[in-house]
Amino acid sequence: MRDALFRMNHPLFMCGFRPFFAATAAFAVLALAAWLGILSGALPAPAAVGGALAWHAHEMIFGFAIASVAGFLLTAIPEFTGAPAFARPKLIGLALLWLVGRVAFWSSGWLGIWPAALLNTGLIVWLLALIAPPVWRDPARRQLSFLYALLALAVLEAGFFIAGARGASPMPWLHAANDVLMILVVITISRISMRIVNTGIDGQDAPGVEYLARPPRRNLATVAIALHGVAEFLLPGNAVTGWLSLAACAGLFNLLNDWHIGRALFRRWVMMLYGVYWMMALGYGMMGLSLLGASLPVSAGRHLLMAGAMSLAILTVMCIAGRNHAGYRSERGAWVPMIAIAVAGAALVRTFASAFPGALQLSGAIWIACFALYLARSWRILAGPRPDNAAGCAGPAVQPENRETAC
Numbered sequence: 001m002r003d004a005l006f007r008m009n010h011p012l013f014m015c016g017f018r019p020f021f022a023a024t025a026a027f028a029v030l031a032l033a034a035w036l037g038i039l040s041g042a043l044p045a046p047a048a049v050g051g052a053l054a055w056h057a058h059e060m061i062f063g064f065a066i067a068s069v070a071g072f073l074l075t076a077i078p079e080f081t082g083a084p085a086f087a088r089p090k091l092i093g094l095a096l097l098w099l100v101g102r103v104a105f106w107s108s109g110w111l112g113i114w115p116a117a118l119l120n121t122g123l124i125v126w127l128l129a130l131i132a133p134p135v136w137r138d139p140a141r142r143q144l145s146f147l148y149a150l151l152a153l154a155v156l157e158a159g160f161f162i163a164g165a166r167g168a169s170p171m172p173w174l175h176a177a178n179d180v181l182m183i184l185v186v187i188t189i190s191r192i193s194m195r196i197v198n199t200g201i202d203g204q205d206a207p208g209v210e211y212l213a214r215p216p217r218r219n220l221a222t223v224a225i226a227l228h229g230v231a232e233f234l235l236p237g238n239a240v241t242g243w244l245s246l247a248a249c250a251g252l253f254n255l256l257n258d259w260h261i262g263r264a265l266f267r268r269w270v271m272m273l274y275g276v277y278w279m280m281a282l283g284y285g286m287m288g289l290s291l292l293g294a295s296l297p298v299s300a301g302r303h304l305l306m307a308g309a310m311s312l313a314i315l316t317v318m319c320i321a322g323r324n325h326a327g328y329r330s331e332r333g334a335w336v337p338m339i340a341i342a343v344a345g346a347a348l349v350r351t352f353a354s355a356f357p358g359a360l361q362l363s364g365a366i367w368i369a370c371f372a373l374y375l376a377r378s379w380r381i382l383a384g385p386r387p388d389n390a391a392g393c394a395g396p397a398v399q400p401e402n403r404e405t406a407c
Helices: 002-008 017-040 052-081 088-106 111-136 144-165 171-203 213-234 239-259 267-291 298-324 335-353 359-383
Strands: none
Touching: 002 298, 017 052, 017 088, 017 298, 017 335, 017 359, 052 111, 052 144, 052 171, 052 298, 088 111, 111 298, 171 213, 171 239, 171 267, 171 298, 213 239, 239 267, 267 298, 298 335, 298 359, 335 359
16 A cells, blocks of 8 residues: 555656656657567567558557647646646556557457557547646636647547448548647647747847747648648548648748747757748648659658657657756757757658668667657656655746746
8 A cells, every 4th residue: 555655656647747758758669669670570560450550650649649648738738727737646547548558459459449449539538528627617718729639539539440340441530630630739839839939039139029829820720731631531642632731731831930030940949849840841741742643652741740740849848848847947958959850850761761771760760769868868857856856847946047948
């Protein structure tokens, strides 16, 4: 009993980001290493729903990405809404559900499809049930878009398993989930960029200059992404989908105009978030060109979205919020911009893997190394006590030079 109580009081479960950011990085290394082993023939493909490719795509979306989404929302929603932090037992329960869901999905060839379906869909539903009350009680209700995105992901996860149970291809459901994640990235960056970019502007002493994440541009980009997702689901491979993909590309490039505010753009956190939008725009642009006849595989653009934009967004948020909400000052080491550049480079190499022998393995190895380095450098922060010996998820007690790191 005493041991169980100690584990529950472990710093790893002090805040929502701690277990889930650690799980995100560890699972990134494990899942992609397993995928490379399967492709090389060194490991057998798991007998999962939809086959090996669906297993890989599902685990990148509903294993890797959803863990980071859970960590961010469980930490950010109390801050955004002024609600109390979520209790440790709930964090432990969610983390265990995520872990058991991974085991059930990897073993679905033996356990059957329904345990994996219930556990994985249940994770998103439980997360939605946790964050919905504080979001709804907030008088302004500015965070409703997070609820809509989670609801869409829960529906798509359920659709994935239902399609698999019926013997249909589950891939359209994963492609649609990819688009929902891109919308979620835009929503998230719009929330955290106002403080980060304007802190950079303050640092360059530029009176009269201010960054605003303007709703019209953001809404245009997210609507274009949503329309692309619907079209790809209903009209896969159709030219209409290609044109809507190019529309999403244009919407994202238009969104980048808000960021052109002078030298502050070249501060590390600002540039990393700016790079996320670039990777998204290029990914949708490449998919559109492919669907309209260019000699490029559609998967090349899709990998720019997930291995590039989504992964860079996850690393950036983990580096910012993972230190700040653990009570640490902003990371100033050179390793952070190095892994950001490496993740973007790995995604670009993966994009052209079909043209260069060994490029896929090289890009995968680089990508794995980036998340392994993050985990090695951040484990003591995620699993250790705060440096000020305080409890909770607040930033450092002394923060004048650390404002840019808050969620």
